[in-house]
Amino acid sequence: MNNPPLRVSKGAQLWNKAKKIIPGGNQLLSKRSERFVPDIWPAYYSRAKGCEIWGVEGEHYFDFAGMGVGSCILGYANDEVDAAVMDAIRNGSMSTLNSPEEIELAERLLALNPWSGMVRFSRAGGEACAIAVRIARAAAGRNKVAFCGYHGWHDWYISSNLSDGANLDDQLLPGLSSRGIARGLKGSALPFRYNQLNELEKIIAENPGEIGVIIMEPARDHMPEPGFLEGIRKLADKIGAVLIFDEVTSGFVLNLGGVHATLGVLPDIAVYGKALGNGYPITAVVGTASVMDHAQETFISSTFWTERIGFTAALKAIEVMEKTKAQEKMIVQGRKIAEIWRKAAAANGLKIHTEGLDPHVHLVIENDPNLEIHTLLTQEMLRLGYLYSPSMRCNLAYTDDILAGFAEATDKSFSVVGAAVKAGNVRSLLQSSMPASTGFKRLT
Ligand SMILES: Cc1ncc(COP(=O)(O)O)c(C=O)c1O
Numbered sequence: 001m002n003n004p005p006l007r008v009s010k011g012a013q014l015w016n017k018a019k020k021i022i023p024g025g026n027q028l029l030s031k032r033s034e035r036f037v038p039d040i041w042p043a044y045y046s047r048a049k050g051c052e053i054w055g056v057e058g059e060h061y062f063d064f065a066g067m068g069v070g071s072c073i074l075g076y077a078n079d080e081v082d083a084a085v086m087d088a089i090r091n092g093s094m095s096t097l098n099s100p101e102e103i104e105l106a107e108r109l110l111a112l113n114p115w116s117g118m119v120r121f122s123r124a125g126g127e128a129c130a131i132a133v134r135i136a137r138a139a140a141g142r143n144k145v146a147f148c149g150y151h152g153w154h155d156w157y158i159s160s161n162l163s164d165g166a167n168l169d170d171q172l173l174p175g176l177s178s179r180g181i182a183r184g185l186k187g188s189a190l191p192f193r194y195n196q197l198n199e200l201e202k203i204i205a206e207n208p209g210e211i212g213v214i215i216m217e218p219a220r221d222h223m224p225e226p227g228f229l230e231g232i233r234k235l236a237d238k239i240g241a242v243l244i245f246d247e248v249t250s251g252f253v254l255n256l257g258g259v260h261a262t263l264g265v266l267p268d269i270a271v272y273g274k275a276l277g278n279g280y281p282i283t284a285v286v287g288t289a290s291v292m293d294h295a296q297e298t299f300i301s302s303t304f305w306t307e308r309i310g311f312t313a314a315l316k317a318i319e320v321m322e323k324t325k326a327q328e329k330m331i332v333q334g335r336k337i338a339e340i341w342r343k344a345a346a347a348n349g350l351k352i353h354t355e356g357l358d359p360h361v362h363l364v365i366e367n368d369p370n371l372e373i374h375t376l377l378t379q380e381m382l383r384l385g386y387l388y389s390p391s392m393r394c395n396l397a398y399t400d401d402i403l404a405g406f407a408e409a410t411d412k413s414f415s416v417v418g419a420a421v422k423a424g425n426v427r428s429l430l431q432s433s434m435p436a437s438t439g440f441k442r443l444t
Contacts, residue, residue, distance in 0.1 A: 011042035011056045019444050030069050037379045038432040048076035050397035065387035067395050072279045075397030081278045084316040085309055093308045101311035109286050112257045115266045117289030122305050125248035125273030126152020128283035131300055132269045136242035138294040142212025145189045146203045149217030159185035167191050175439035197231040215244040219259045221355050229265040248273035253359050255327050278317040282310030330394035334358035337392050340407045348418030359394040372426045375435040380413035
């Protein structure tokens with residue numbers, strides 16, 4: 001089989017250097033090379049535009065690996081957003097006085113969420129969830145949090161693993177260590193699984209009068225079973241808990257706002273991040289005035305939450321999403337990509353299925369417990385100049401031509417992978433020292 005060695009780029013070599021001087025290699029688990037093709041993934045970029053990325057040596061890739069972890073649905077370096085940001089920079093992105101753009105953005109988000117009355121801003125998704133939980137705890141006057149899904153790295157969330165080190169394994173990321181988290185938080189954050197209303201009922205029954213906050217992703221890999229979200233809302237109302245929908249990933253994917261708007265169930269607080277600023281750091285906690293007003297009773301404050309770029313980028317990004325009908329296009333695109341995968345798999349004898357919201361369609365390769373097939377597929381796509389991951393993030397930069405190129409590369413890569421599966425030699429075709437791994441663990 002024609003499978004010549006892939007050149008190890010300078011970017012891949014830089015990653016080895018990074019691991020020696022930055023513990024964990026970088027600041028975000030999802031960008032570790034070990035999740036893609038260990039030793040070979042190019043790891044660093046010099047330039048990004050649309051859905052194209054140039055590596056540190058100027059080598060060219062199409063990005064089908066998540067578009068900046070889902071943050072850039074208008075494409076990288078969007079001209080209109082960047083022009084607004086440049087303007088903000090020229091006029092001073094920071095000063096002693098406040099940026100009026102934050103009021104404008106608050107008003108925009110309140111209009112997009114007609115059930116809400118007040119907004120706070122921050123810069124990261126996990127940080128915004130921590131703010132939301134703090135406000136909700138203050139409003140409810142109770143300590144314990146029931147949660148479902150992934151909500152970041154902060155102590156309130158990771159503390160869940162103090163009682164059972166596997167508590168978070170069924171949420172999104174397995175193996176999250178709780179080392180360094182104050183032991184006193186043990187038992188304060190209790191997990192339930194998606195579509196398992198009975199698990200939340202059990203938590204409530206076992207902690208009478210103690211659950212003040214319920215925080216969950218309204219949808220991630222699946223839409224809810226009928227009655228699930230409605231049931232959560234009812235339980236929250238019954239026990240007087242504040243219901244937070246974490247829309248950090250699902251926000252602005254199906255519509256201008258959150259997936260909860262599509263599903264017709266309203267939270268007390270919705271948290272937005274990722275796509276809100278098309279790659280510029282800005283996150284928002286949007287809630288009913290009666291709940292959000294409790295932010296005045298608990299200290300939540302930070303210097304860079306006031307800088308101008310984030311507000312400006314978000315205002316322009318929302319405007320561009322609206323005028324281009326970005327979400328409608330991404331839904332169509334996601335369905336096309338699912339079809340590309342299904343066709344290539346059928347033609348090459350691979351067992352796969354797809355899941356996820358259409359613009360976040362996800363490829364699941366069946367019978368691949370050690371991710372060897374996944375790694376070979378990523379390696380072969382890389383050979384053809386595609387950064388690939390199974391978690392698609394649709395965006396306005398995928399043109400029909402680019403999708404046609406992706407379909408061709410997918411078919412070629414699936415044919416290598418399909419033949420390897422048939423011959424039973426997937427592992428020996430990997431040019432990395434090990435297959436990819438997705439959980440949290442030490443790297444060095
Ligand atoms: C639903 C959800 N909440 C919170 C976060 C944390 O966001 P950030 O990585 O910006 O801190 C993420 C990140 O993937 C997420 O998907």
